[in-house]
Amino acid sequence: MTASPASDRNHYAVAESAHAPKHVAIIMDGNGRWASARGLARSDGHREGVKAARRAVEGARDLGLKYLTLYSFSTENWRRPAGEIRDLMSLLRQFIGDDLPRLKDEGVKVRIIGDRENLSPDLKALVRRAENETHDNTEFFLQIAFNYGGRDELIRAARAIAKAFKSGAVGVQDLTEESFNSFLDTHGVPDPDLVIRTSGEKRISNFLLWQAAYAEYIFLDVLWPDFDAKLFAEALGEYCRRERRYGGVGGAG
Ligand code: IPE
Ligand code: IPE
Ligand code: MG
Numbered sequence: 001m002t003a004s005p006a007s008d009r010n011h012y013a014v015a016e017s018a019h020a021p022k023h024v025a026i027i028m029d030g031n032g033r034w035a036s037a038r039g040l041a042r043s044d045g046h047r048e049g050v051k052a053a054r055r056a057v058e059g060a061r062d063l064g065l066k067y068l069t070l071y072s073f074s075t076e077n078w079r080r081p082a083g084e085i086r087d088l089m090s091l092l093r094q095f096i097g098d099d100l101p102r103l104k105d106e107g108v109k110v111r112i113i114g115d116r117e118n119l120s121p122d123l124k125a126l127v128r129r130a131e132n133e134t135h136d137n138t139e140f141f142l143q144i145a146f147n148y149g150g151r152d153e154l155i156r157a158a159r160a161i162a163k164a165f166k167s168g169a170v171g172v173q174d175l176t177e178e179s180f181n182s183f184l185d186t187h188g189v190p191d192p193d194l195v196i197r198t199s200g201e202k203r204i205s206n207f208l209l210w211q212a213a214y215a216e217y218i219f220l221d222v223l224w225p226d227f228d229a230k231l232f233a234e235a236l237g238e239y240c241r242r243e244r245r246y247g248g249v250g251g252a253g
Pocket of ligand 3: 029030031
């Protein structure tokens with residue numbers, strides 16, 4: 001018998017772990033630097049980034065995860081040059097357009113989280129179509145964070161709660177962590193167990209501020225277009241070796 005590759009070994013480690021992760025969220029960073037290092041345009045980096053995102057969806061399913069959240073455009077990314085913003089919008093358009101039939105057939109439920117009010121009418125319609133057409137799928141849950149900011153999400157939730165309070169639908173005592181959760185874009189999806197960020201930056205850049213309160217974090221010195229199944233499996237292997245204590249004393253205590 002030949003030795004199993006590292007990715008397989010990690011797969012078993014994940015499957016056998018007492019606390020196998022269900023939900024991984026990824027800050028896909030480093031497309032621009034990947035392109036610069038090759039003398040290419042930033043848009044080429046973003047295009048490669050989409051390929052890496054496809055690999056990540058496949059990898060997540062192979063590794064036995066149930067939920068994957070990909071951060072692809074932040075509320076702060078509007079600060080970029082207009083041309084780059086246009087490229088990033090087109091790539092979402094292309095990703096949904098090209099991949100929707102396959103995702104649909106493979107049982108993937110797609111949800112876009114973030115504020116869609118500022119998206120163009122065609123993109124809004126496409127996002128709605130992706131969600132409607134995959135609504136009943138249960139095999140795997142893919143959340144794409146687009147025009148997403150953790151603070152923006154919390155403010156939108158607070159506004160919705162204030163409105164519900166004013167109409168009498170929600171009372172002050174009804175507000176609990178659980179009911180608050182139901183006002184978030186991510187309602188119904190468990191908190192991420194692990195947040196991975198590529199590119200070597202060690203910050204969360206306004207990602208899932210509420211949901212990732214107790215997530216494990218892994219920061220990789222790899223630019224997003226170079227992220228692959230092996231790195232994904234290794235990250236999950238590392239996650240499985242960590243002890244999550246949630247404020248308690250843990251196994252050794
Ligand atoms: C991540 O890559 C993609 C988005 C934030 C949209 P970047 O475009 O941030 O790449 P770097 O960080 O400049 O290398
Ligand atoms: C974070 O990357 C947002 C996404 C990956 C979509 P950025 O490149 O925008 O983050 P900063 O500016 O380095 O914090
Ligand atoms: Mg960046």
